Amino acid sequence: MVEQLSTKTLIWLSGTIMGAIVVIAMLMQHQHDLQSLWLYIEWTFLGGIGIALLYLLYLTWHNVSIRQLERKHRQAEIAKIESEKWAAEQLLLGQQQLDLERLKLEQIKTQQEQERLMMATRWQVQHATIPVGHTLVIRDDQYGSNGYATFQSPRLVEKSEISGPVVPEHAEDEEIEETIPQAPAFPDMCHLISNERMVLCYVKEGPAYGTVDDVLSMAVTGKPGRGKTTALMYYVTVLLKSGAEVVIWDPHGAMAELAVLNGCTLQGLPPTAKVTYLDRKQDIIQSIPGLLHELEVRDTLYRATRQTKHPFLLLADELPVLADYDEELAIQYKAQNKRQAREGEDIESIPSLIKVIRKVVLEARKWRCFFIGSGQSFDAQILPTRVTENFNSRIVFFSSDRRARMSGLENDAIKTLLPTIRRAGSGVMIFDCSRWDGPVIGAIPMITVEHMLAFLQATPTSKDSPVPTSQRPQLHLIEAASSPPFEEAEKPCEEAEEETPLTELEQTVLDLLMMGSSQKQIIQQIWQTTGGDRYVKASAEMQRITAKLLKRKHA
Numbered sequence: 001m002v003e004q005l006s007t008k009t010l011i012w013l014s015g016t017i018m019g020a021i022v023v024i025a026m027l028m029q030h031q032h033d034l035q036s037l038w039l040y041i042e043w044t045f046l047g048g049i050g051i052a053l054l055y056l057l058y059l060t061w062h063n064v065s066i067r068q069l070e071r072k073h074r075q076a077e078i079a080k081i082e083s084e085k086w087a088a089e090q091l092l093l094g095q096q097q098l099d100l101e102r103l104k105l106e107q108i109k110t111q112q113e114q115e116r117l118m119m120a121t122r123w124q125v126q127h128a129t130i131p132v133g134h135t136l137v138i139r140d141d142q143y144g145s146n147g148y149a150t151f152q153s154p155r156l157v158e159k160s161e162i163s164g165p166v167v168p169e170h171a172e173d174e175e176i177e178e179t180i181p182q183a184p185a186f187p188d189m190c191h192l193i194s195n196e197r198m199v200l201c202y203v204k205e206g207p208a209y210g211t212v213d214d215v216l217s218m219a220v221t222g223k224p225g226r227g228k229t230t231a232l233m234y235y236v237t238v239l240l241k242s243g244a245e246v247v248i249w250d251p252h253g254a255m256a257e258l259a260v261l262n263g264c265t266l267q268g269l270p271p272t273a274k275v276t277y278l279d280r281k282q283d284i285i286q287s288i289p290g291l292l293h294e295l296e297v298r299d300t301l302y303r304a305t306r307q308t309k310h311p312f313l314l315l316a317d318e319l320p321v322l323a324d325y326d327e328e329l330a331i332q333y334k335a336q337n338k339r340q341a342r343e344g345e346d347i348e349s350i351p352s353l354i355k356v357i358r359k360v361v362l363e364a365r366k367w368r369c370f371f372i373g374s375g376q377s378f379d380a381q382i383l384p385t386r387v388t389e390n391f392n393s394r395i396v397f398f399s400s401d402r403r404a405r406m407s408g409l410e411n412d413a414i415k416t417l418l419p420t421i422r423r424a425g426s427g428v429m430i431f432d433c434s435r436w437d438g439p440v441i442g443a444i445p446m447i448t449v450e451h452m453l454a455f456l457q458a459t460p461t462s463k464d465s466p467v468p469t470s471q472r473p474q475l476h477l478i479e480a481a482s483s484p485p486f487e488e489a490e491k492p493c494e495e496a497e498e499e500t501p502l503t504e505l506e507q508t509v510l511d512l513l514m515m516g517s518s519q520k521q522i523i524q525q526i527w528q529t530t531g532g533d534r535y536v537k538a539s540a541e542m543q544r545i546t547a548k549l550l551k552r553k554h555a
């Protein structure tokens with residue numbers, strides 16, 4: 001029973017018993033002196049209270065210190081768990097990284113092996129390792145015949161053993177080819193394009209039709225040589241057919257031959273179809289005020305009457321170059337403004353090509369203004385993410401996962417479609433149209449500048465280039481060709497109006513051009529301006545005159 005009692009109870013009990021013994025002993029000793037007895041009792045009582053208070057104090061201190069110890073202990077434990085968790089995460093990350101590296105290494109190794117095999121078949125190396133599952137055509141010298149061999153483990157073969165191409169047993173290429181659509185060349189399909197309807201691209205089942213609204217604003221991205229510029233040329237041609245007015249910024253001059261279209265009226269196309277082709281940095285920059293003005297006019301018209309003019313397309317190849325121009329402009333204008341501010345002159349706002357693009361993509365779509373831009377990447381330094389995310393459609397030729405993601409392609413498509421188009425040739429891409437359920441693999445018809453000029457009936461084309469109507473492939477969904485444009489392609493792009501004689505100003509421009517002066521020099525000499533609004537007006541006038549001179553030259 002004593003074991004069941006706690007230490008505290010025992011202390012209390014023994015204290016009480018001792019006290020009681022003391023009181024009884026005193027009672028017996030001082031039974032005649034009650035007053036002093038009472039005094040003893042009082043002192044003993046007070047002493048007892050004192051001891052109890054001290055004890056309480058001790059208990060409180062004890063509790064507090066124990067709690068503190070526990071807290072410290074718990075904190076130490078949490079810190080330990082956290083650090084263990086962190087170490088485990090690091091380990092996992094390291095493992096994943098390693099797996100990724102290993103995978104990449106495997107891929108490189110396979111590719112290298114494949115390349116060696118290809119070389120081996122061309123008798124360029126002495127031996128090659130044949131991967132598992134590949135078939136090799138082996139020369140049998142004894143009987144002078146060829147045999148086939150498939151290896152279940154990688155095998156080193158000598159050059160003398162190989163007498164034919166090494167092909168994978170499961171012809172992977174065939175599988176891929178099945179999923180990759182093919183597009184006919186532009187002359188073979190251009191009869192499918194009408195004013196109201198366009199072929200967006202070719203999918204496995206045939207042409208995928210859409211309207212101009214599907215390419216309202218579009219980003220074209222991909223590695224060099226995959227067909228970005230060709231895609232732009234295709235869409236320009238198709239949009240011109242819908243009566244669009246097109247301004248082309250081509251800083252690399254990849255479509256320089258299109259300059260002949262400047263100021264031309266295009267036969268057989270709606271009267272609004274017009275091309276302004278600019279490839280020189282200065283010309284591109286000087287087109288900014290005119291473009292902003294066009295946007296403003298359209299905005300005002302829309303606000304006042306809810307009406308829109310004909311489609312207007314701004315097309316930019318090599319966006320990173322344009323972003324670079326912007327940076328240079330900013331530096332140049334900042335320095336100039338600083339100087340002007342010091343001299344008390346008005347400062348000028350900095351022109352920016354990317355700002356024009358931003359305005360077209362974000363604001364101008366309801367005024368039927370379009371933007372199509374291409375570049376190897378669309379990172380935030382080139383175009384703000386806000387703009388990239390607002391593109392209606394995107395075309396991704398083969399590129400890295402990261403760049404495809406930056407142009408706004410969903411992760412699923414990156415995982416499933418990107419590897420497929422890697423092995424396809426130029427012109428095959430992932431088309432992500434906002435109207436469709438998801439991105440698809442598509443092919444763009446091959447178009448050259450000559451095809452384009454012939455279609456627009458801008459300059460005479462050689463008679464043998466177009467494919468006769470009878471030889472055109474019968475594709476799915478093809479509708480009867482209404483009027484194949486190539487048949488009437490002999491007419492140059494002159495307007496029907498009769499030729500007016502040259503004015504004095506036009507004659508002066510012609511003389512200066514013949515003397516080899518540049519456009520800038522001529523503007524400086526005649527209009528005496530080097531920049532600002534006056535320069536823009538002068539270059540517009542200059543463009544009109546050169547167009548007229550060109551037409552006379554063609555005639």
Ligand SMILES: Nc1ncnc2c1ncn2[C@@H]1O[C@H](COP(=O)(O)OP(=O)(O)O)[C@@H](O)[C@H]1O
Pocket residue numbers: 222223224225226227228229230231426427428443444445446447
């Ligand atoms: N749609 C296409 N179909 C077939 N070949 C194409 C196609 N587009 C491009 N090519 C080929 O790829 C080459 C490079 O195309 P280009 O448009 O200049 O690529 P990028 O602008 O991406 O560098 C072209 O000269 C052409 O031979």
Ligand SMILES: [Mg+2]
Pocket residue numbers: 228229230254317
């Ligand atoms: Mg290009």
